[in-house]
Amino acid sequence: MRLRALGVVAAMTIPLLAAGCGGSDDSPSATSPSADKKAGELLIWADDKRAAALKPFADKFGSENGVTVKIQAISKDQQTTFVTASQQGSGPDVMVGAHDWIGNLVQNGAIDPVQLSGEQKSGIAENALKAVTFNGQTYGVPYATENLALIRNTDLAPEAPATIEDLVSTGQKLKTAKKASEILALQVGQTGDAYHLYPLYASAGGYLFGTNASGDYDAKDLGVGKPESVAAFKKIAALGEKGSGALKRSITSDNSISTFTGKKSAFLISGPWAITDVKKAGIKYDITPVPAFAGGKPATPFLGVQTFYVASKGKNKALAQEFVTNYVTTPELAVALYNAEPRPPALTAAFDQVKGSDPDLAKWQDAGKNAIPLPAIPEMAAIWDPFGKAEAAIIGGADPAKTIEAAGKTISSSIK
Amino acid sequence: MVTQLGGPATRALPAPGKSEPPERGTSLTGRIVKIVLLGLVVAIAIWAAFPLVANEAWIGLGLLVATTAVLLRLYLTPRHIPAKYLAPGTVLLIAFQIFPVLYTASTAFTNYGDGHRGNKDEAVVAIESASVTQVPGSLQYALSVATTGDPATGPLVFLITDPVTKQVSAGDADGLKKIDDATVTGSGKVTAADGYTILNAGQASLRSGEITALAVPVDGGAIRSSGLSRAYEGKAGRAYDESCDCIRDTATGNTWTADETVGAFVAADGERLAQGWKVGVGFSNFTRVITDRSISGPFLATLVWNFAFALGSTGGTFVLGMLVALALHSKRVRGRNVYRLLLVLPYAMPAFAMLLVWRDMFNTDFGLINNLFGLHVNWMGEAGTARLAVLLVQLWLGYPYMFLVTTGALQAIPAELSEASRIDGAGAWQSFRRIVLPLLMVALTPLLISSFAFNFNNFNAIYLTSEGGPFPADNPMNGATDLLITYTYRLAFGGSGAQYGYAAAISIFIFLIVGLVSAIAFKRTRAQEEVYA
Numbered sequence: 043m044r045l046r047a048l049g050v051v052a053a054m055t056i057p058l059l060a061a062g063c064g065g066s067d068d069s070p071s072a073t074s075p076s077a078d079k080k081a082g083e084l085l086i087w088a089d090d091k092r093a094a095a096l097k098p099f100a101d102k103f104g105s106e107n108g109v110t111v112k113i114q115a116i117s118k119d120q121q122t123t124f125v126t127a128s129q130q131g132s133g134p135d136v137m138v139g140a141h142d143w144i145g146n147l148v149q150n151g152a153i154d155p156v157q158l159s160g161e162q163k164s165g166i167a168e169n170a171l172k173a174v175t176f177n178g179q180t181y182g183v184p185y186a187t188e189n190l191a192l193i194r195n196t197d198l199a200p201e202a203p204a205t206i207e208d209l210v211s212t213g214q215k216l217k218t219a220k221k222a223s224e225i226l227a228l229q230v231g232q233t234g235d236a237y238h239l240y241p242l243y244a245s246a247g248g249y250l251f252g253t254n255a256s257g258d259y260d261a262k263d264l265g266v267g268k269p270e271s272v273a274a275f276k277k278i279a280a281l282g283e284k285g286s287g288a289l290k291r292s293i294t295s296d297n298s299i300s301t302f303t304g305k306k307s308a309f310l311i312s313g314p315w316a317i318t319d320v321k322k323a324g325i326k327y328d329i330t331p332v333p334a335f336a337g338g339k340p341a342t343p344f345l346g347v348q349t350f351y352v353a354s355k356g357k358n359k360a361l362a363q364e365f366v367t368n369y370v371t372t373p374e375l376a377v378a379l380y381n382a383e384p385r386p387p388a389l390t391a392a393f394d395q396v397k398g399s400d401p402d403l404a405k406w407q408d409a410g411k412n413a414i415p416l417p418a419i420p421e422m423a424a425i426w427d428p429f430g431k432a433e434a435a436i437i438g439g440a441d442p443a444k445t446i447e448a449a450g451k452t453i454s455s456s457i458k
Numbered sequence: 459m460v461t462q463l464g465g466p467a468t469r470a471l472p473a474p475g476k477s478e479p480p481e482r483g484t485s486l487t488g489r490i491v492k493i494v495l496l497g498l499v500v501a502i503a504i505w506a507a508f509p510l511v512a513n514e515a516w517i518g519l520g521l522l523v524a525t526t527a528v529l530l531r532l533y534l535t536p537r538h539i540p541a542k543y544l545a546p547g548t549v550l551l552i553a554f555q556i557f558p559v560l561y562t563a564s565t566a567f568t569n570y571g572d573g574h575r576g577n578k579d580e581a582v583v584a585i586e587s588a589s590v591t592q593v594p595g596s597l598q599y600a601l602s603v604a605t606t607g608d609p610a611t612g613p614l615v616f617l618i619t620d621p622v623t624k625q626v627s628a629g630d631a632d633g634l635k636k637i638d639d640a641t642v643t644g645s646g647k648v649t650a651a652d653g654y655t656i657l658n659a660g661q662a663s664l665r666s667g668e669i670t671a672l673a674v675p676v677d678g679g680a681i682r683s684s685g686l687s688r689a690y691e692g693k694a695g696r697a698y699d700e701s702c703d704c705i706r707d708t709a710t711g712n713t714w715t716a717d718e719t720v721g722a723f724v725a726a727d728g729e730r731l732a733q734g735w736k737v738g739v740g741f742s743n744f745t746r747v748i749t750d751r752s753i754s755g756p757f758l759a760t761l762v763w764n765f766a767f768a769l770g771s772t773g774g775t776f777v778l779g780m781l782v783a784l785a786l787h788s789k790r791v792r793g794r795n796v797y798r799l800l801l802v803l804p805y806a807m808p809a810f811a812m813l814l815v816w817r818d819m820f821n822t823d824f825g826l827i828n829n830l831f832g833l834h835v836n837w838m839g840e841a842g843t844a845r846l847a848v849l850l851v852q853l854w855l856g857y858p859y860m861f862l863v864t865t866g867a868l869q870a871i872p873a874e875l876s877e878a879s880r881i882d883g884a885g886a887w888q889s890f891r892r893i894v895l896p897l898l899m900v901a902l903t904p905l906l907i908s909s910f911a912f913n914f915n916n917f918n919a920i921y922l923t924s925e926g927g928p929f930p931a932d933n934p935m936n937g938a939t940d941l942l943i944t945y946t947y948r949l950a951f952g953g954s955g956a957q958y959g960y961a962a963a964i965s966i967f968i969f970l971i972v973g974l975v976s977a978i979a980f981k982r983t984r985a986q987e988e989v990y991a
Contacts, residue, residue: 082663108660122956129575146955149573149732151584155591157684157692159598179588224823232838232927291839292823296814301824354584360666361659364685420572420732420955427952431927431934438839440931448932455752456952 083110084361087124088138090115092348095382096138099375103365111365121146128152128355135356136366141173141347144181145420153351155179156363162371170388173347173415177258182349183370184388185379188313190241190343191329191409193320198222198308202330206242206341209309209333210281210288216308224307225288229298230437232291234430237344237416238311239278244414245334245341248274250425251417261421261457266429267450275432275442277335282437289437313346314385314406329405345413347388348379386410421457428452492533499529559969566962567738572955574721574734581735582698585705585723588733589695593679596691597621600646601683603669604628604654609661614668615654616681618689619646628654629674629681647687662686705731743963753949756936761971763845764941768914771852772906778853779860780898784890787868798865805858813922816851820923841938844924848939852919856909867901868894903983910979911972920944942968 084104088096093115100111114134116123121143127133129150137153147153158180163171170184192209194202198216203209213225229235240250248271252263265271281288293301302310303323310316311332320327332341350370352362369375376392386403387393397403416422432449436442503526510519532541568574576584600619605612616629619642626640626648640651650656662669663686673680679693699706704715705723714723714731721737722730747753782801786794804812819826820837828835837847871894879889913919920926926937926944936945946968950961 082660084663106659107663108658109663125572125575145732146572148584148588149734150575151580151588151733154587157592157682157690159688159690177588179591233925233929290823291836292821292825294818294821296818297821297824354587358663358666360669360683360686361663363670363683364659364687366685368685368687423955427948428934431929432931434927435929435931438836445931449934452934 082358083112084136084358084365085134085356086111086113086136086138086365087116087120087134088113089120090117091382092138092379095379096375099369099378103369107361107364109361124353125150125152128353131355133353133355135353135358135362137351137353139349139351140416141182141184141349142416142418142422144174144176144349144418145422147351148176148181149420151354153181154354154359154363155181156183156352156367158183158367158371162367165371165389165391167388167390167393169345169410169413169415170347172257173345173418174349176418178256182351183366184347184349185370185376186348186385187388187410188315188346188348188385189406189410189413190238190311190313190332191406192332193302193310193312193316194328194330195302195305195308196326196328198305202328203309203333205333205336206245206281206288207336210286213288213308214286222305222307224290224293224301225286225309227293227298227301227307227310227312228289229293229295229312230289230291230434231294232434233427234433234435234437235295236426236429236433239430239433241311241332241341241343242278242281242335243271243274245332245338246274246277247339250429251419251421259417259419259422261419264450264454264457266425266432266453267447271446271450272443275436275446277338278433279436279439279442282439284439291434291438314402315383317384317402329402329409331409331411340412342412342414343410344416345410346416348385424453424456496530496533499526562962562965565959566743566966567740568736568959569721569734569739569743569957570736570959570962571957573732574736574959576735578716578721578735581723581733582705584733585696585731586694586698589707590682590692591695593691593693596679598684599681599689600648601685601687601689602648602656603662603683603686604648604651604656606654609655609657610664612655614665614672616672616674616683616689617648617651617654617656618681619648621646626651629676631672631674633675634681659686739959743960744966746960747963747967752935756933756945760936760940760942760945763939764914767845767849767852767920767939767941768910768916770849771856771913771916771919772909774849774853775856775860775909776864776902776906779857779862780864782857782861783864783868787865798861801861802858804854805862809855810918810922812855813851813918816847816854817923820847838924839928841928844928844939848920848923851923852913852916855919859909863902863905864898867898870901871897904980907976907979907983911976914941914972914975915943915968916941917943917947921947942971 084100086093086096086100093113096113100113103109104111120137120139124133124137124139125147129152133152144153158166163180166184167187170187171180174180174182174184192202198221199212201212203212210225213222216222217225229238249265249268251259251261251265254260278289279285283290298310299312299316299319301307302312302316303319303325305325310320332343334341350366352359352366356362371389373387373389373392373395376387376389377395380387380392380396384400384402386406387396393403393407428449432445435445503522506522507519510522529545532538532545597620599621602617604615604617606615607613613630617626617637617640618629618634619626624642624646625636626638626642627634627636628651629635637651641649643649648656657665669683669686673682673692676691679691681689682692684690693708695709696705696707698704699713702713702715704713706713712725714725714729716722717724718737719739720730720734721739722734724730785791786797786801791797817838818824820828822828822834822836822839825837827833827837835843837843875893875897876889879893884892920939920941921944924937924939926940926948928939929935929937935948940948946961946964950957950964
């Protein structure tokens with residue numbers, strides 16, 4: 043009996059399987075009958091936090107326009123899920139995500155450009171708008187920005203350090219006085235972290251990609267492995283485990299914030315996402331720009347921009363365009379999203395509304411004043427891993443020139 | 459051991475030439491379960507049929523109807539008893555083995571991956587729609603979508619207001635024409651016009667595709683919608699030209715010709731457009747695996763470590779698990795069940811989370827292990843210690859399983875055998891070595907082989923702890939603890955986005971290696987069984 047029951051259970055998988063076969067056979071043409079049913083409905087994908095914040099606005103937009111708006115929370119691998127689902131015709135109409143996805147989304151034909159009026163464009167922070175511009179097209183509407191800054195425990199270090207060297211000497215003094223056990227909490231880990239190291243790398247004179255005449259990143263001009271990058275990593279090596287010990291592989295993405303909140307370090311280089319924990323720990327803090335090397339270039343962090351995208355293969359593109367270009371550009375929504383997670387709004391009107399109640403916002407903005415948009419070109423995917431590993435090796439004491447040149451070779455071979 | 463499998467099946471066969479009562483020997487509950495389950499099969503089949511019909515996937519539909527019919531016939535008639543037993547296994551085999559293998563194999567011959575996901579038509583649409591830009595210096599208009607007929611089916615018209623002259627015009631695919639008697643709001647939006655029905659957002663969104671496609675030709679471009687309430691004058695910068703099978707840039711006159719061998723539009727100077735399509739690439743993914751220096755170079759070292767890791771994890775957990783099982787097998791141990799329960803705990807915890815916890819315990823400055831023993835070892839930073847660390851984690855995670863299966867197998871070995879050997883003068887070690895261990899191995903070798911195959915490809919064990927590192931300073935692609943699977947994952951997905959075709963080719967190579975090892979091992983087991991059985 044049990045065997046027979048099992049057999050029937052197994053048998054049920056056959057129809058499912060057959061359905062799977064059929065689906066993959068000709069998914070592109072899968073539009074006509076089911077599309078009619080779905081029309082009049084707008085499907086939005088966002089991560090968990092934003093999905094909850096979007097809900098009331100989606101409902102409002104829906105009831106104002108006589109359509110149904112559905113919000114679906116995608117908790118992991120949003121970009122890959124979106125690209126795969128779009129290709130199968132089961133994706134959303136509107137996607138919410140980071141701006142550095144643009145290059146990959148465009149090459150997979152997953153998003154459409156948006157046409158904003160001059161008035162709408164002038165309402166968006168300039169660098170945020172630049173971040174969502176790719177090959178001369180605007181590919182989404184930004185709603186929040188984020189960048190790294192130096193978060194400082196003002197009890198341990200009352201003065202903001204003017205340079206990295208200042209920071210290191212303050213940190214070392216605290217260490218000798220047994221007030222802290224680490225100089226700086228900057229996440230490195232065994233495989234490095236290119237995003238968090240970038241301000242120091244830029245300050246020391248290194249660059250990732252050059253820019254062409256129109257200001258876009260030029261994948262053919264790779265800065266990793268060039269003499270500038272070698273010089274930059276020599277300066278970084280001096281901060282490493284064989285140097286002053288400000289940068290250590292034992293500080294990882296998991297423990298960098300807790301090192302700071304546990305008062306083991308007076309300095310933390312992190313983004314707005316760290317503030318919730320810092321506040322919870324009851325630490326008196328201040329936010330200042332990441333300091334540069336003495337006599338070096340400014341320590342420019344990367345600017346990340348959270349963006350609303352119109353999906354190319356959405357079933358209701360006209361409505362999606364209406365929502366993204368004419369509704370997301372209103373400040374109310376940006377303020378609600380700010381309340382869900384405190385990242386500075388990209389809409390200047392929204393930013394002005396909330397900056398009074400949150401003194402940190404202006405500080406984050408000041409720290410991100412020179413921030414450069416995270417490169418959105420698909421070639422950037424080739425940078426992260428080798429660059430991070432080279433960083434970890436050099437911080438651990440490996441030869442900077444040999445290591446970074448090898449990383450440059452790996453990167454350029456995977457770009458071609 | 460003689461198997462009895464043939465027995466019951468033969469007895470259940472209907473007597474020749476005599477029709478049997480259909481539900482002989484089945485209880486009422488059995489019958490109800492059968493009806494419910496078969497009903498579910500039919501329900502799922504019907505549910506699956508709708509999308510198949512909608513997508514016009516007739517082959518899939520045929521397959522669906524045929525399999526459902528065969529299954530119903532199989533379980534509703536009293537005949538085909540052997541098939542009743544074979545069907546579940548066959549279905550599972552097809553669903554979880556044959557189909558994925560065939561799918562992987564077919565993917566391996568394509569360039570499927572980021573930038574090459576769809577077909578050529580989709581790439582053309584993506585290129586053209588990405589090239590539509592607002593005509594420089596042109597105006598933005600307030601838009602109302604209207605129709606001259608029925609809101610659901612009538613021909614669509616864009617009612618737009620010039621923001622400077624406040625002139626209202628109606629536009630369709632033939633062009634713009636001025637209209638005079640229209641009611642306009644302060645923002646310039648038309649709310650009523652003679653002879654036109656203005657669609658509300660709900661009605662308009664039902665015709666989304668048509669609205670997005672409508673372009674009202676004007677001098678220098680076309681007026682297109684940007685949502686439902688705004689229009690702009692846009693121009694497609696690039697268009698597909700069928701005569702030359704190429705994409706032509708209308709401003710610069712540059713062309714990119716379709717290249718079916720790489721699945722992309724390529725310019726004369728070799729520049730490719732980012733939006734490509736999926737094409738068959740023959741054996742090039744396979745030759746790339748063989749000829750790529752970055753694969754063939756560190757391949758041997760990685761393979762040796764991969765074997766060491768799989769053998770070390772399997773062997774280590776087996777030895778430890780067996781020793782613990784032997785110790786607890788002795789009746790002199792008090793509270794055996796408590797010990798057993800405690801020992802199984804690591805097995806009951808989610809490995810995924812435990813791997814991350816262990817990774818943090820190996821941290822140089824903040825990790826539990828260094829703090830506990832007063833060490834300052836950079837566990838994950840040196841090749842030797844990193845390898846030891848991942849093996850230790852595997853040992854902790856894996857021994858409870860080995861302990862469980864060994865305990866089970868030990869209880870199946872009759873105690874008389876050991877007693878007899880002791881009477882014959884064998885010591886404890888001899889009795890274990892000559893009697894218990896061989897009998898254990900007969901039962902456990904297949905499990906050890908499957909454990910070996912699993913650990914050979916144990917992606918999580920490496921990826922969540924050492925991430926394959928530490929990496930030599932001059933080679934960020936291949937680390938000391940990399941298994942073939944983590945190494946190739948990095949090759950296929952780490953560099954320039956996801957390359958599924960390439961990944962599929964690599965996984966076929968790994969499949970061949972694991973398959974070969976397993977085949978040899980199973981052959982040896984069979985020889986062993988013949989000796990001891």
